[in-house]
Amino acid sequence: MRTSTVRRAGTGAAVAALMTVVAACGGQGGGSGTETEPTTKAAGASHVAALQQVGKKTGTAQSARIEGTSTMGGTVSMKQTGTIGWADGLSGSLTVTYTGGTMAEALRQGGGDGSVRARYLKDEYYADMGEAFAKTVGGKRWVRYAYEDVAKLGGGAGDVLREQVRNSTPEQGVKALLAAGDVRKVGQEDVRGVSATRYSGTVDVAELTARGSALDDRQLAAFKEQLTAAGITTQTVDIWVGKDDLLVKKTERGESGIGAFDSTVFYSDYGTEVPVEKPPAADTVDFLDVLKRQPGIGPS
Numbered sequence: 001m002r003t004s005t006v007r008r009a010g011t012g013a014a015v016a017a018l019m020t021v022v023a024a025c026g027g028q029g030g031g032s033g034t035e036t037e038p039t040t041k042a043a044g045a046s047h048v049a050a051l052q053q054v055g056k057k058t059g060t061a062q063s064a065r066i067e068g069t070s071t072m073g074g075t076v077s078m079k080q081t082g083t084i085g086w087a088d089g090l091s092g093s094l095t096v097t098y099t100g101g102t103m104a105e106a107l108r109q110g111g112g113d114g115s116v117r118a119r120y121l122k123d124e125y126y127a128d129m130g131e132a133f134a135k136t137v138g139g140k141r142w143v144r145y146a147y148e149d150v151a152k153l154g155g156g157a158g159d160v161l162r163e164q165v166r167n168s169t170p171e172q173g174v175k176a177l178l179a180a181g182d183v184r185k186v187g188q189e190d191v192r193g194v195s196a197t198r199y200s201g202t203v204d205v206a207e208l209t210a211r212g213s214a215l216d217d218r219q220l221a222a223f224k225e226q227l228t229a230a231g232i233t234t235q236t237v238d239i240w241v242g243k244d245d246l247l248v249k250k251t252e253r254g255e256s257g258i259g260a261f262d263s264t265v266f267y268s269d270y271g272t273e274v275p276v277e278k279p280p281a282a283d284t285v286d287f288l289d290v291l292k293r294q295p296g297i298g299p300s
Helices: 003-020 041-061 101-109 147-151 157-166 170-180 217-229 287-292
Strands: 063-072 076-085 091-100 115-120 124-128 142-146 184-191 194-204 234-241 247-256 259-268 284-286
Touching: 041 170, 041 194, 041 234, 076 101, 076 115, 091 101, 142 147, 142 287, 147 287, 170 194, 170 217, 170 234, 170 247, 184 234, 194 247, 284 287
Parallel strands: 142 284
Antiparallel strands: 063 076, 063 259, 076 091, 091 115, 115 124, 124 142, 184 194, 194 234, 234 247, 247 259
């Protein structure tokens, strides 16, 4: 097989793989080993009240700078840095570097260096696949993924993309702990020079009920729908909150539709500007059009 043929197949596989791996923030879970404080009923109520205040403060901040790592089964291991906003849906501008898994291999086969610039808008996602990819599609570097179009391929891929992106916001971690019903205050820890309070909780989607949750029926139903769409069945969530009631770190570990996941993300510069523009149309190709070019990959 000629090199050009291998590269075409590689780039097509990379584009297809992006359906299930974009924007899951995080990486290494765990913590310092600090023992969790015993949780009485009164203490639990106090923790819930504190988290509700954190959620409110985070919601009004509307944007932040993030730095994270994550692994998702054998599909992907990656690092990402950039800015995200959540004022109206999710927006963001990130650089994602794939360091392992099938995604990294597909990018290497396509002649890339493992890094992808990503732009997120309310209803679509764009990925800069680089010069090697551009040579296979008429010189266009950017691939557009409309969540609605991707969902047409079946298997809930569009929902998975959308929910994984939403899950990168700090308020999602707070929501998970409020839903868990067993939130625990672990204690004070240092996070990159900032003294922060650590909270922890475990979510089992099949057992989530309003009875044990700090969310109302409507909020809980929406949260369960988000987790189910992303293929998440169980997850343990830890957050670290600074004195200003804003998250400085979040970790998540659990099981999803593509295997075990493990993620860590650090937050800073709340309220920062999130400059996101659509790439030029002349430099953009649609995801579905790319798949049609790949024998054995595109829809039949």
